[in-house]
Amino acid sequence: MPGDPTPDSEPDGRPGADLVPAGREDVGELVGAIVADDGADPRRRAGLIARLARALSQGARAAGVRGAAGGRWLTDVFADEIAPRIPVRDLDTLARHHKGLTGDELADILVRNAANTTTAVGAAGGALAAAQFTAPPLLLTAPAQLVAETVVVAAVEVKLIGELHEVYGAGATGGAVRRHAGYVQSWAYRRGIDPMSASESLTAALGAAAKVALRKRLMRVLGRHLTTLGPYLTGAVAGGALNRTATVALARAVRADLAKTAVARGRRTGALGGDTAALE
Numbered sequence: 001m002p003g004d005p006t007p008d009s010e011p012d013g014r015p016g017a018d019l020v021p022a023g024r025e026d027v028g029e030l031v032g033a034i035v036a037d038d039g040a041d042p043r044r045r046a047g048l049i050a051r052l053a054r055a056l057s058q059g060a061r062a063a064g065v066r067g068a069a070g071g072r073w074l075t076d077v078f079a080d081e082i083a084p085r086i087p088v089r090d091l092d093t094l095a096r097h098h099k100g101l102t103g104d105e106l107a108d109i110l111v112r113n114a115a116n117t118t119t120a121v122g123a124a125g126g127a128l129a130a131a132q133f134t135a136p137p138l139l140l141t142a143p144a145q146l147v148a149e150t151v152v153v154a155a156v157e158v159k160l161i162g163e164l165h166e167v168y169g170a171g172a173t174g175g176a177v178r179r180h181a182g183y184v185q186s187w188a189y190r191r192g193i194d195p196m197s198a199s200e201s202l203t204a205a206l207g208a209a210a211k212v213a214l215r216k217r218l219m220r221v222l223g224r225h226l227t228t229l230g231p232y233l234t235g236a237v238a239g240g241a242l243n244r245t246a247t248v249a250l251a252r253a254v255r256a257d258l259a260k261t262a263v264a265r266g267r268r269t270g271a272l273g274g275d276t277a278a279l280e
Contacts, residue, residue: 025055027077027151032085035117035155042120049121053148060144071222075215078151079206083180086155088162090171107167111251114160115244118153122225122243150222153243158187160247161254165193168258181206188213190250192257221246 162183172182
């Protein structure tokens with residue numbers, strides 16, 4: 001009848017449903033939306049992660065057991081679909097967003113926000129896994145949620161690495177694809193990019209060796225999240241704590257590299273150890 005709403009016009013009540021039309025889920029867009037805002041609404045973020053889990057599950061089934069096994073499919077998805085959508089802000093944008101802060105003070109804030117986000121993501125995933133642990137028939141859905149949690153944590157940390165490079169004047173050069181490849185590679189190796197040799201070490205996309213390192217890192221993070229499969233709320237506590245510790249340790253390692261690079265280039269920096277203060 002005239003005036004009746006069509007299926008396409010009916011609102012979707014799921015959290016985050018306003019961002020990506022139902023039935024056309026884009027993994028890169030979902031992850032980009034999740035990590036774009038430091039202060040994302042927890043309910044909205046949880047809804048987006050649930051949708052991401054469904055999209056990844058569909059992709060894994062399409063890839064087949066052989067394609068999904070060993071992490072090669074997930075590595076390709078992260079490198080090709082997710083990494084280019086990770087929103088890395090430049091120094092001017094970061095300074096404006098954080099009321100003019102620069103240097104170590106700005107870096108401390110970025111580490112704190114990223115650690116808070118990965119803590120929340122880990123706690124949400126651990127809580128779901130814990131609930132499913134008490135209901136064996138639903139346990140089959142837990143891996144998809146934990147894979148989604150894994151790629152979100154990885155994306156948050158890649159974003160953090162990229163913005164730390166901006167803060168310390170060591171941002172990757174070249175086009176967007178090359179810059180994001182550099183930050184993904186930095187995350188995979190847990191090292192800062194040396195701008196003096198970046199033109200020699202980075203290609204337009206991740207090379208074979210970097211993809212192997214990326215796959216190993218993603219599988220380690222996924223393995224860490226699998227340890228949150230515990231009864232009651234132990235999964236939520238473990239997931240949040242493990243993610244926070246790992247994010248802070250990663251930031252500390254990368255900041256140490258960037259501090260050395262800054263000193264070598266004649267920049268003043270005190271980046272060795274602001275992380276603990278930022279989290280207190």
